[in-house]
Amino acid sequence: MNEDELQLIAATCLYLASKLVDDKPFSLFQLHLCGDRTYTNEEILYFETKILNSIHWYLSTPTIHDFVSIYLESTREMNRKCFWLSHCLAEYALQLSLCLNYSPSTIAASAVALSRYAIYNNKSFPEDLSKLTGYSIMSIGPCIIDLSTSLGQQSSIFYAIWNRYNKTSRCHAISKIGDLSVRVDLEKMK
C-alpha cells in the first residue's frame, strides 16, 4: 500500500464519521478537493464499504473527546480557557499517537488534569473527578509525563491545532502549551 492510499482511507473515514457526527456532513466532492483531486468519488465509496465491513459497522466508539467532555461536565468547569485547553491537549494527544500506549479515558483524564494544572496550578485532579474515573494523579502519571514531554519536543509541527487554538474565540488556549512542556511536577498536581 502506498502512503497516498492512506490519505484516501483517512478521507473515507472522515466521510463516514461526518455522516454520524455533523449536522451537515461532508460531500464526496469536498473531500475530493481536499485531496487535491488525487482520488475519485468512486474510490471513496469503494473504501467506505471496505472500512464498514472491517469495523463490523461498529460506528459508535467512545473517543478521547467524549471522555474529555464528560470530565469537564463532572467538574462543572466554568473557566473557558481551561475548557479549550483540555480540548487542545486532547487533540495533541490524538496526533502524538499516545493512543498506542494508553486508553482514551486515561488520555482524556491526563488532558483535563494538565489543563487544570496550567490554569489553577493546583487541584488539577479534584476529588469528584477521581471518584468518577477511579484514576488518581499517580495512576495517570506516566500518560501526563508522556504528553507534556511530547509537547515540548514537537510543538512546532502541529500547524492545524496551533491555528485552531490560537483564536480569541478559543481564549488563545495554545499559549499555555509552552508552560506545560517545561514545568510539570506530579507531586504538585496532587
Next chain:
Amino acid sequence: MNILRHPFFNNTSSKTCHHNRDTTKVICWESEYCSDDDDENIKHRFEILKQNELKRMQHGINKRTWIKIVDWLFEIISVFEKKSLTVYMAMQYFDIYLSDTKVRLIPSIMNICNTEQILLNTIFYNNFMIGIE
C-alpha cells in the same frame, strides 16, 4: 455539549444496539437519560463509555505519517467548520481498518492540502469548473 449528541445518549425511547469489536457480540441498552445531568447520571454515562472504549490503538504506520494525516484532517474540519469529534471517530475507524488489513507501507508523496489550498480548490471549482460543465 457534544457528549449529549453521542449516539449512546440519544433521548429516544428506542433501543440502541451496536456491535462490540472485541467480543463480537451485540450490546443493547435502553436510553434512559434525562436532560438534568446530576452526578449519578454523569457516572452512569461514564460507566457505559468506559465499558465500550477500545483499549489501545494498534496502527502500524510511522509517527510522521500519522501526524501528517491527523493534521490534515483537523485542517479540513476547520475549513468546512465541522465538529472535532469527527476527526477522533475517523481516526478510530482508520486505526481499526489498518490493524485489520496489516498493510506494509511503501513511502510515496501524499498530496496534503493546507487551508489555503483547500480554499483555492473550492473557489476555483465554484467559479470556473461549474460554468464549464
